[in-house]
Amino acid sequence: MNPNHSNYHDQQNVQNVQKMREVLASLPPFCRQFFHGISEYTSARTRLAYAYDIRIFFEYLHDTNSYCRKMEIEQFPLSLLEQLTREDIEEYLEYLTYYEKDGKTYTNDERGKKRKLAALRSFYNYYYQAELITKNPAVLVPLPKLHEKEIVRLDADEVAILLDQAEDGTGLTEAQQRYHKLTKIRDVALLTLLLGTGMRVSECVGIDLNDLDFKNNGVKIRRKGGYEAVIYFSEEVEEALQDYLEQRRHMIPQSGHEDALFLSLQNRRLSVRAVENLVKKYASTVTSLKRITPHKLRSTYGTSLYRETGDIYLVADVLGHKDVNTTKKHYAALEDERRRYAADKVQLRERRKRTEE
Numbered sequence: 001m002n003p004n005h006s007n008y009h010d011q012q013n014v015q016n017v018q019k020m021r022e023v024l025a026s027l028p029p030f031c032r033q034f035f036h037g038i039s040e041y042t043s044a045r046t047r048l049a050y051a052y053d054i055r056i057f058f059e060y061l062h063d064t065n066s067y068c069r070k071m072e073i074e075q076f077p078l079s080l081l082e083q084l085t086r087e088d089i090e091e092y093l094e095y096l097t098y099y100e101k102d103g104k105t106y107t108n109d110e111r112g113k114k115r116k117l118a119a120l121r122s123f124y125n126y127y128y129q130a131e132l133i134t135k136n137p138a139v140l141v142p143l144p145k146l147h148e149k150e151i152v153r154l155d156a157d158e159v160a161i162l163l164d165q166a167e168d169g170t171g172l173t174e175a176q177q178r179y180h181k182l183t184k185i186r187d188v189a190l191l192t193l194l195l196g197t198g199m200r201v202s203e204c205v206g207i208d209l210n211d212l213d214f215k216n217n218g219v220k221i222r223r224k225g226g227y228e229a230v231i232y233f234s235e236e237v238e239e240a241l242q243d244y245l246e247q248r249r250h251m252i253p254q255s256g257h258e259d260a261l262f263l264s265l266q267n268r269r270l271s272v273r274a275v276e277n278l279v280k281k282y283a284s285t286v287t288s289l290k291r292i293t294p295h296k297l298r299s300t301y302g303t304s305l306y307r308e309t310g311d312i313y314l315v316a317d318v319l320g321h322k323d324v325n326t327t328k329k330h331y332a333a334l335e336d337e338r339r340r341y342a343a344d345k346v347q348l349r350e351r352r353k354r355t356e357e
């Protein structure tokens with residue numbers, strides 16, 4: 001790696017820290033203590049998500065509470081937290097279902113509400129445990145019950161169709177086909193890598209050229225949470241990557257993007273959003289396919305790996321799940337399928353032939 005350039009993940013952290021400072025400037029000063037307190041065990045990205053969620057809560061209070069309306073959000077005192085009741089927080093959750101702000105409409109399903117309430121609980125809990133407030137109404141509000149979503153995965157023929165689309169470009173508009181000639185080798189390599197390893201899009205776009213190891217067919221990635229891991233790929237993935245690398249050698253990256261594996265047409269590191277749009281573009285040309293997102297490609301790989309190996313711990317490790325229970329929850333239907341399959345595999349006594357009477 002060029003020593004003059006920080007890697008993708010370090011750049012993302014710097015951006016998150018800068019955004020965090022902007023959000024903090026719009027919050028009451030006492031919030032700084034909370035974010036400083038959780039900095040040792042949370043990532044900059046997690047703290048930023050908390051900050052956005054807590055800001056929504058304070059904006060809600062400012063817009064709907066007669067006491068809070070009299071002052072700017074930056075002037076809210078810490079004592080405000082213990083003046084609020086369980087009912088106030090329940091009304092806030094109801095508000096999150098649908099609200100308008102600056103001409104935009106926002107909605108939250110049960111998952112969105114659960115995340116925002118969890119952030120608020122952590123926020124309250126910090127000040128309560130530090131004995132800076134005497135009441136903790138947030139803990140009295142139960143987290144919304146989540147209904148399990150069916151995990152959408154691609155069948156083997158659908159995987160082949162998607163890769164064929166990336167290779168051939170049939171079904172694309174005339175304008176898209178002009179770009180496709182320039183990007184198809186990259187797009188096939190990127191989709192093959194995602195489908196062949198189950199890595200997250202953020203992990204994929206963060207790959208640098210020197211992270212690839214073709215001697216062992218491995219690639220070093222930075223996992224969610226910041227730790228590094230090496231995951232391995234098949235000869236099919238290797239072939240697609242080598243094809244792209246031949247093209248990549250003739251590209252002249254923009255300054256600061258020299259190390260990036262996947263480059264855009266502007267010769268900059270591909271963004272997460274660009275990959276999401278790329279997947280959507282090819283999937284939309286095949287009407288029979290389910291609504292495909294990059295995460296569906298990850299689920300597809302996890303499903304295939306579990307069906308082939310039956311090893312849920314291996315699937316958890318390869319997908320980068322810190323807790324195997326997360327994996328078990330996602331692949332519970334497959335576990336049940338395997339249990340049903342096992343039911344007839346153990347024979348206790350030799351079956352007796354029925355004699356016709």
